[in-house]
Amino acid sequence: MNELLAQFVAEARDLLQEAGEDLLALERTPDNEEAINRLFRSVHTLKGSSGLFEVQPLTQILHAAEDIFQSVREHTILLTPEMVDLTLKTLDQVGQWIEHLDQHEVLPANAAPIAGELVAELRMHFDRGPAAALVNPFASKADASIVTAALDRWFSKDAIAHAAKAAREEPINLVSYLPEEGCFFKGEDPLHLAMQIPQMQAFGIEERLPWPALYDLNPFSCNLGFHALSTADRPELETLFRCVPSQVTITELAASALDDSARNDSSELILPAVVEVLLREQIDLLQLDAPIEEFAGRVCSATQVAANALRFAGHSEGVAALQTAQAKSLAAGRAEPLRSAIAALRRPEVESPGIVPNQPASGRAAQSGPGEAAERAGPRTLRVDQQKVDALMNLIGELVVAKNSLPFLARRAEQQFGSRELSHEIKDQYGVIDRIAQELQGAVMAIRMMPVGQVFQRFPRLVRDLARKLGKQVDLVIEGEDTEADKNVIESLFDPLLHMVRNSLDHGVESPEQRSACGKPSAARVKLLARRDGDQVVIEVIDDGRGIDPDAIKRKAYERGLIDEARLATITDDEATMLVFAAGFSTAESISDVSGRGVGMDVVRNAVEKAGGRIAMTSVKGVGTTVRIDLPLSMAVSRVMTVALGKNLFGVPMDLIHGIVKVPIGDIVRIKGCEAFVLRDRVVPLVRLTQLLDMPEEPVAGEEIAVLVVRVNGQTIGLGISAFGEGMEVILKPLEGMLAKIAGYAGTALLGDGRVLLVLDLKELI
Numbered sequence: 008m009n010e011l012l013a014q015f016v017a018e019a020r021d022l023l024q025e026a027g028e029d030l031l032a033l034e035r036t037p038d039n040e041e042a043i044n045r046l047f048r049s050v051h052t053l054k055g056s057s058g059l060f061e062v063q064p065l066t067q068i069l070h071a072a073e074d075i076f077q078s079v080r081e082h083t084i085l086l087t088p089e090m091v092d093l094t095l096k097t098l099d100q101v102g103q104w105i106e107h108l109d110q111h112e113v114l115p116a117n118a119a120p121i122a123g124e125l126v127a128e129l130r131m132h133f134d135r136g137p138a139a140a141l142v143n144p145f146a147s148k149a150d151a152s153i154v155t156a157a158l159d160r161w162f163s164k165d166a167i168a169h170a171a172k173a174a175r176e177e178p179i180n181l182v183s184y185l186p187e188e189g190c191f192f193k194g195e196d197p198l199h200l201a202m203q204i205p206q207m208q209a210f211g212i213e214e215r216l217p218w219p220a221l222y223d224l225n226p227f228s229c230n231l232g233f234h235a236l237s238t239a240d241r242p243e244l245e246t247l248f249r250c251v252p253s254q255v256t257i258t259e260l261a262a263s264a265l266d267d268s269a270r271n272d273s274s275e276l277i278l279p280a281v282v283e284v285l286l287r288e289q290i291d292l293l294q295l296d297a298p299i300e301e302f303a304g305r306v307c308s309a310t311q312v313a314a315n316a317l318r319f320a321g322h323s324e325g326v327a328a329l330q331t332a333q334a335k336s337l338a339a340g341r342a343e344p345l346r347s348a349i350a351a352l353r354r355p356e357v358e359s360p361g362i363v364p365n366q367p368a369s370g371r372a373a374q375s376g377p378g379e380a381a382e383r384a385g386p387r388t389l390r391v392d393q394q395k396v397d398a399l400m401n402l403i404g405e406l407v408v409a410k411n412s413l414p415f416l417a418r419r420a421e422q423q424f425g426s427r428e429l430s431h432e433i434k435d436q437y438g439v440i441d442r443i444a445q446e447l448q449g450a451v452m453a454i455r456m457m458p459v460g461q462v463f464q465r466f467p468r469l470v471r472d473l474a475r476k477l478g479k480q481v482d483l484v485i486e487g488e489d490t491e492a493d494k495n496v497i498e499s500l501f502d503p504l505l506h507m508v509r510n511s512l513d514h515g516v517e518s519p520e521q522r523s524a525c526g527k528p529s530a531a532r533v534k535l536l537a538r539r540d541g542d543q544v545v546i547e548v549i550d551d552g553r554g555i556d557p558d559a560i561k562r563k564a565y566e567r568g569l570i571d572e573a574r575l576a577t578i579t580d581d582e583a584t585m586l587v588f589a590a591g592f593s594t595a596e597s598i599s600d601v602s603g604r605g606v607g608m609d610v611v612r613n614a615v616e617k618a619g620g621r622i623a624m625t626s627v628k629g630v631g632t633t634v635r636i637d638l639p640l641s642m643a644v645s646r647v648m649t650v651a652l653g654k655n656l657f658g659v660p661m662d663l664i665h666g667i668v669k670v671p672i673g674d675i676v677r678i679k680g681c682e683a684f685v686l687r688d689r690v691v692p693l694v695r696l697t698q699l700l701d702m703p704e705e706p707v708a709g710e711e712i713a714v715l716v717v718r719v720n721g722q723t724i725g726l727g728i729s730a731f732g733e734g735m736e737v738i739l740k741p742l743e744g745m746l747a748k749i750a751g752y753a754g755t756a757l758l759g760d761g762r763v764l765l766v767l768d769l770k771e772l773i
Contacts, residue, residue, distance in 0.1 A: 012112060015056055017390060019105045022049045023098055024464065030098070031467045033079075034091045047076045051193055053101070054250060062114055063249045064122030065104050070250055071129040072097050077189070088475070095468070097125060155264060157181075161211035161234040163320050170208035170236040171265035179208070179265065181258045182244060184233045185215065186251070191227055195251070201233035205243055209236040214284055236265075285316040286349050293342040293349075306336050306345055313349050325352050393494070396454055403448050404738030410444050411735060412759030413437035448736075452493070452641060459537040459546070460488030462500045466508060466535060473512050480519050480530040481512060487537035492544045493641040499618040500546065500638070503611040507548045507634050508533065510608065515552030515632050525629070527551070542646075542662065546636040555626035557583040564589070584624050588612040616770060619645075619660070623721065645739045647756070647766055649732025650715060652696055653705045656732065658756060658766035659715060665723065666716040667731055672707065684725060686716065695727040699772045700751070705729055719773050726769075739766060 029046040033039055054069035072094060078084045100121065107115055158167055158181075170179060182204055186197035201210075211234045218230065237244065241257055248255040289309040297305050310333040314326045332348035413433055421430035463485050474481040511533050519529035534549040557580035564570045564586045570578065590609040615622045620638035639645075639662065647658035670684050675693060677683075682693040693714065697704050715726040737756035742749060753768040 009112075012060060012108065015060065016105055016109045018056065019053055019101075022053045023102050023105070025049045026053075027095070027098055027468055028464060030091060030094060031471060033086060034088065034471075037086055043076065043080045047073065047080055050076055055194065058250050060108075062104070062108070062118075063246070064114060064118040065101060066249050067122050067252060068097055068125050068129070069101065070252070071126045073193070074253075075129060077193075093129065095472075097129065100125060157234075158264070161213060162209045162236065163322070166209035166211075167236075167265055170238075171262060173208045173238055174262055174265065176262045177238070178259050178261055180237050180239065180241060180244060181260050182233075182235045182237055183256045183258070184235075184248065184251075185254055186229045186231070186233075187254065188228045188230070190229050197229060197231070197233065200247070200251075201235065203247060204235045204237050204239070205247070206239040207235045207237050211235070218284065218287075236260075282316045282320045286313055286352060289313050290346055290349055293346040302340070302342075303337060306333060306342060309342075309349070310345060313352075317352070322352075328352075391454075396451070399451055400455070401738075403444075403451050406444050407448070407736060407738060408757045408759065410437070410440050410759070412761075413440065415760040455494045455641070456491040457494050457497045458488060459490050459492060459497060459500065459544070460485075461497055462504060463488045463535050463537070465501070466504070469505070470508065470512065470533065473509065477512060478518060479512065479516055481516060482530050482532050484532060484534040485536075486534065490537040490539055490544060492638065496544065496618060496638050496641065499614060500636075503614045503622075503636060504535070504546070504548065506608060506611045508535075511548060511550040511552065511632070515550045515554070517553055521553075539640075540637070542640055544638045544640060546638065548634045549631065551631040554628040554630050554632055555584055555587070555624075556628050560584065560586055581625070584626055587624065588622065619662075645756075645766070646734060646736055647739075647764075648715075648734045649764065650696070650726075650728045651730040651732060652700070652702065653729055655702075656758075656762070656764060657696075658737070658764045659717070659726075659769065660753065660766065661734060663717045663719060663769055664715060665718050668714050668716060668725075669711040670714045670725070671711055673710075675712070684714070686723075686725070689723070691716065691723055691725045693725040693727055694773065697727075717769055719769050724773060737764065737766070 026046055026049040029042045029049065032042040033046060036042070050069060050073045054066060054073055057066045057069060075084075075090075075094060079086055084090075104114055104118060107113075162170075173179075184197065184201055186195065187193075190197055204210075213232045213234065215230055215232050218224070241259070244257055245252070289312055292305065293309055310329050314329050317323060317325045317329070328348055328351075329345070332345040335344035336342050414437060417430040417433040417437065420426050420433060466485070467483055470481055470483045516531040516533070517525070517527075522529055522531065532551045534547070536545075536547040536549065538545050560583045561570070561575055561578060564583070565572070565575050569586060569589050588608045588611065612622050615636050615638070618638055620636055622637075623635045624632065625635075626632040646661035648661055648664055649656055649658055651657075668686065670693075675682055675684050678690075682695075683690050684693055685691070695704070696702075713728050713730055715728055715731070717724055717726055739754040739756055741747070741754045742752060751768055751772045753766045756764045756766060758764050
């Protein structure tokens with residue numbers, strides 16, 4: 008993909024995301040002027056950028072959407088939920104084509120008919136005119152007499168003769184372009200666009216409405232129409248005006264039409280409209296009172312402007328009469344001779360021929376102000392390929408490994424070579440390198456950090472569509488979207504959150520009638536919340552729906568064989584609530600395209616645990632439900648504690664460790680065949696790591712046993728080991744190849760002395 012197209016695709020994704028957010032915000036608060044202004048600018052910018060590429064169908068539907076949002080901004084139409092549905096459908100179609108451009112660099116083959124149908128639907132829905140004329144605005148025919156009158160009005164006799172000669176008896180295209188009055192506020196330059204008409208043989212400008220007095224003139228309103236005769240092919244002309252198709256008519260004229268106009272033997276002086284305007288303005292100028300010292304300059308200026316206008320129209324013969332009248336006015340000291348001469352060159356006002364459709368209403372005023380053209384400010388960013396950041400992170404990992412080797416070298420220098428001074432120097436240098444490595448690692452990690460808002464911003468649209476589908480009223484509240492975490496963590500969030508939000512809307516939230524019967528507001532409240540908690544990112548999905556009935560959960564779990572009768576009798580309400588994360592469990596009475604298949608919440612749990620996180624659920628029947636996810640800030644660098652098991656060394660994730668203790672052998676008791684000990688007045692199960700790893704039992708040296716206290720899946724457990732090691736930061740690598748299927752290990756890390764450290768997956772082992 009070429010660089011320009013790649014930049015357009017990236018920018019289009021951002022603009023579509025912003026447009027969708029602003030459209031939903033506008034639906035909630037229709038009087039939000041900032042939202043509609045941002046929405047209009049996003050679509051307008053995207054439409055303008057699309058004009059750089061051969062994507063005419065995409066440009067057409069963006070232009071139609073831009074007209075809609077302009078009307079909303081001008082308060083000529085009101086936004087309804089049905090209108091939001093249709094415009095969201097439009098933005099979705101644009102998004103699909105943007106992704107197709109990213110993969111194939113061209114639009115799909117069926118883009119043109121899809122665009123035609125969508126544009127017609129937009130125009131007809133908002134009563135913007137006949138669909139056929141707007142879908143194909145270039146198809147227009149005109150009566151021969153009207154065409155002849157129009158040619159005489161818009162072009163000089165010499166220009167028409169020149170065009171007839173260039174056409175050489177072949178048809179020629181008459182292009183009529185009437186820009187919108189507020190086109191300047193869209194960043195358009197209608198004159199510049201008109202002057203780019205290819206193979207242009209004649210050009211004319213007309214005033215569409217009579218010019219007001221100078222003090223009433225609005226310089227930000229376009230009052231001009233542009234007309235041209237061109238020998239270019241229709242497709243080439245359509246491509247030029249692809250961004251403003253509804254403002255242009257292309258009429259194919261026979262050579263005879265040009266000949267009829269060229270043979271016009273009328274003695275009346277025919278001037279283009281723009282020349283008549285200039286001449287009239289000079290007459291108005293000469294009627295104004297002027298000080299004596301300014302009189303001569305004003306007369307000479309009016310003469311020069313009028314003479315240049317006549318030369319432009321091909322009527323240089325009138326210039327001599329103007330110069331004679333100028334001399335008379337200067338000699339007499341009054342402007343009447345020159346004013347009369349200019350007036351004699353103008354013909355009476357006539358009505359403009361109605362060949363061009365879409366004539367704007369005269370009462371329309373430009374309601375936009377120059378201040379609205381200011382673009383929304385954004386942070387200064389640099390787009391960097393993720394692979395480059397990942398490569399930099401890998402280098403940081405190698406630096407961490409190399410840094411960790413220095414303490415081993417220091418110990419070796421002292422123990423093997425007996426050089427304590429060298430050992431101290433190595434340790435000093437280790438401190439310096441460790442500081443630099445940590446700062447460098449922190450800087451690279453900061454590059455990878457992203458706000459969780461990148462995930463949260465996708466849910467307003469999803470909640471809106473799903474709530475309308477289910478016939479429910481839901482207000483989505485988002486808090487803490489600025490909370491940052493590693494990019495990989497952020498990307499792992501969407502699927503779990505998607506399932507949780509869908510379940511909240513389908514199972515948790517009641518219908519408006521049910522909520523009213525319970526004394527609740529008809530609109531339910533679903534909250535997405537994010538916050539930092541130490542080295543963790545906490546995400547919560549909270550709803551004020553019907554909550555979870557633990558008795559119903561127990562009954563369903565027993566019916567599905569997830570628990571037996573003994574467990575049914577002893578299971579607590581909180582434990583029963585967590586059963587919703589069991590594979591195949593669902594409380595839905597029927598299967599729908601939203602939920603009910605029992606493949607949702609277990610997917611959530613697996614995805615969260617795969618990302619190194621934990622999930623928990625609390626609920627109060629009739630009040631609501633809260634689902635909490637705890638995720639590490641980063642999945643790239645892990646903190647582990649090394650533990651010894653005989654001569655073997657293993658790593659345990661630091662976030663699972665709640666403490667380390669030495670337990671006297673005499674304090675260990677057996678309960679139903681399992682070992683346990685008392686810690687802070689609480690019975691803690693004791694599990695020997697040798698048993699978990701199926702290794703030979705190590706004899707206990709001394710009267711105490713080293714116990715690592717960990718918390719796994721909400722339970723506190725003591726892990727019996729041989730000795731404690733040290734805490735360190737490592738780059739965790741997953742097991743690959745033949746070792747990938749070995750259970751119980753989260754991955755491997757390279758130690759400073761070259762040994763490979765196996766990091767345990769205690770959640771799976773225990």
